[in-house]
Amino acid sequence: MINRRNRMKIGIDCRLINKVQNTGISRYTEFLIEYYINRFGSENIILISNDDCFEYKGCEILYTKLRPFNILHFLHFSSFVENLGIDLFHVPFYSAFFKKSPDIKIIVTVHDLMYRLVTDFFGTNKLLNNLKIKYFDFIVKKSLLNADKIVSISQTTKKDVFATYGFDSFHIPEDSEIGGEGDYAILERHNLQMKKFYFYCGNNRPHKNLNFIIKIFENNPNLPPLVLAGKGHHDFENVITTGVVTEEELKALYQSATAFVFPSKYEGFGLPVLESLRLGTSVIASKISAFLEFKTQNIFFFELENERDFLEAIDQALSHDFVHDKSFLDYYDKNKIYELNDVMINDLLKK
Template structure:
């Protein structure tokens, strides 16, 4: 038996959401099958994982030439199961059983995702559509990380998918030195962490925190954020520092126009911090008393939500049980039984 997990997008330095998902899959498969049956595909020759086999390749998931070459490389291995943790899998059907996980189809849904140039944007969508469509058509089972993503997959390809949410607890100790470094006090600031792409809708944050003088500071972690009146850009932070910021914030603010899931919502909840989030389908799936919604186009609604958050306390309940590893493992066991 040969079970293969594609870890080409695993980033141990930046530890992205997809990296955490790949690490979850590595733990899941290595806990279910003997180590000698587990094969991991990596583009990093320094990579190793316990006693698993590592297959090194320089082929990139979203280079279309590499995408086709990758199929022939995998076909030679005579695998039992190949799991792609992202939507670049195998170009054609094969005897290998294939599972592909889709986190979102944002590139098809968010306007001007690639470029403000209409022609360039359409060409890039067509480029990605080729890879994604072939990958999903060749999959025996598709995993969607939310009902929102499952709906998007069906609308795109008319294929049903198996909905299994992600888990995103930051399992490290918090490093409060970041609070001292920036003169922050606990429960006296709001937090945003993430990139600054247009769909993140950060302009509404800039406007509300710069114009509403009675709001506490907004701390922004990640690349590309601006500093300004009542805005503090702390740049890229470690997981230890991020956990400290989550635990210390009044609330995490998530104003996106579109997301496929919303890992920071879970990260906040695990830190016992409430969330102020835009009223979009993926976030509405989090039916919890610890999230306050607002219209992502309405600055006054955001302001009211932020004021509301200042008077809220985190409510402990069993909401997070559906996202714990025990339940997720049971869902993956069910998935593999189908495959």
């Protein structure tokens, strides 16, 4: 448990919370808010947001026009926070402070280094891609250099941070639980049958490798359809899109799918894998470092770009009943993640 300090003020950067798109960073930030309220009390929490409609019961909320990845705004953000009387400030992404603060303990969470490690992440124009990498490098390097603690959400990201920047970090896995009841009306709207479709949720960036599986489902009409949830997707033969879904609809799709499919070439963690497994649905995933960290018999791996391997993984998933894997779920238990955060913060406050 945290060794509390009297009247200690905790700041949390909520500028990337997105209630509409319900992104992974958004859910992670809300998890942090719950954690810090649990440990320090809502009266000691200050949330910083760009959204003047953002509300969180019991917490003080401050609004700023300073955006995380605008380089001019980045230069001024540390000065803005230093005037708030905050003792500890947690930034759930890698745009934090341009300069070191002598009075505030800074924690920065890194989810991935996708912009650095995915080829042509910003596009196929080499000049523009390299310029954008340098732009982000400036923000990310300064943020990590001026952090008192860096949190990596996976061992893969921990290794990437050290290999790329030479900074050590503290590994704390993510937690994500989709609460409430599932809205199964989404199945009827898209003519979907329970346990007779495969599911993917997320964007359609090139590293997500969706074209690989879309072609497989197009060319194999005997397979149950592939359902894609999120922005930027298009219908194809044997491929159905839902657009952006609510939390309740997302829960229903996870629970109703034959398996969740995740064919990415690179990820820092893979939150949908954990969400799917928590809701009792198997996962078919590419054999990449971050996904291999999920040690459970409910995941079936395939080699990247290997269609035969992918189809074999589908057969394996179909022939195995989902097994309740307590040891796996315990590793990602919320209380255990709370305790890891306690260890990290207690260590930070001793310095």
